[in-house]
Amino acid sequence: MATAATLEGFDGLATVLGVSRSPRDVRSRLIVLERILEGAVRLPGNQRVGLDAFIGLVPVVGDLISATIGTYLVWEARNVGVSRWACARMLGRVGLDAALGAIPVAGDLLDFFYRSNTRNVKRILAHIEKHHPGAGVIDGVRL
Numbered sequence: 001m002a003t004a005a006t007l008e009g010f011d012g013l014a015t016v017l018g019v020s021r022s023p024r025d026v027r028s029r030l031i032v033l034e035r036i037l038e039g040a041v042r043l044p045g046n047q048r049v050g051l052d053a054f055i056g057l058v059p060v061v062g063d064l065i066s067a068t069i070g071t072y073l074v075w076e077a078r079n080v081g082v083s084r085w086a087c088a089r090m091l092g093r094v095g096l097d098a099a100l101g102a103i104p105v106a107g108d109l110l111d112f113f114y115r116s117n118t119r120n121v122k123r124i125l126a127h128i129e130k131h132h133p134g135a136g137v138i139d140g141v142r143l
Helices: 004-017 023-039 051-055 061-079 084-101 106-111 116-131
Strands: 041-043 047-049
Touching: 023 047, 023 051, 023 061, 023 116, 051 061, 051 106, 061 084, 061 116, 084 106, 084 116
Parallel strands: none
Antiparallel strands: 041 047
16 A cells, blocks of 8 residues: 555656646546557558657667656556556566667567557556546547
């Protein structure tokens, strides 16, 4: 169970950043971010790639940026109440993605196929659907 200090820290950071912690807003942000990171460009053969794959092409710095974005997704997961165990698994995916991305050339190729951000976003969205069922509905229409 999260302590009051931990929750105050999240609230304070969210307030400073001007970010709403409501499940509906988190859901919207995650969907947009996942599309940008993992599926912004369609390649021949119907393969989609995003900013994450291109950022990873920059040695060291690109992998650090990708890991930072992945960690942000985990922060959003904690904001909507995803369990610590699930967040730990998500951090493991981010770490694996960063470790694989650090391998020259092969790591960049693996970024096209191993999509840790997509997996993590799906996990968060499943949690939101289960625990905040109204977050994906506006005026009776499911988003």
